[in-house]
Amino acid sequence: VTTEIRATALSELPVGEARRFSVGGDREVCLVNLGADGVRAISAECSHAHAYMDEGDVDVDDHTIECPRHGSVFDLDTGAAKSLPATSPVQVFGVRVEDDDVLVEVS
Numbered sequence: 001v002t003t004e005i006r007a008t009a010l011s012e013l014p015v016g017e018a019r020r021f022s023v024g025g026d027r028e029v030c031l032v033n034l035g036a037d038g039v040r041a042i043s044a045e046c047s048h049a050h051a052y053m054d055e056g057d058v059d060v061d062d063h064t065i066e067c068p069r070h071g072s073v074f075d076l077d078t079g080a081a082k083s084l085p086a087t088s089p090v091q092v093f094g095v096r097v098e099d100d101d102v103l104v105e106v107s
């Protein structure tokens with residue numbers, strides 16, 4: 001079963017930046033505001049080792065985020081790792097913006 005959980009207000013999420021929020025208990029997601037291209041949600045932690053993705057650099061045009069620890073770049077649309085050392089994708093969550101609410105799909 002998939003439910004939508006309000007993670008934050010859109011106004012709390014500056015364009016071009018990533019922020020970490022908990023949704024539904026102890027699950028954490030990294031939300032990224034791509035401006036006109038919308039909001040993306042990926043797992044808060046890198047797939048490679050312990051690092052919080054929201055501390056990485058966002059590229060709004062490429063829809064990517066760079067892990068702050070070892071520099072792997074992840075595709076925010078698919079979660080795919082586009083460069084080493086990470087080889088596994090990060091999880092991607094569905095996101096819907098309704099008025100000022102950012103809703104994340106979790107199962």
Ligand code: FES
Nearest residue numbers: 046048049067070
């Ligand atoms: S922890 Fe993210 S690339 Fe190593």
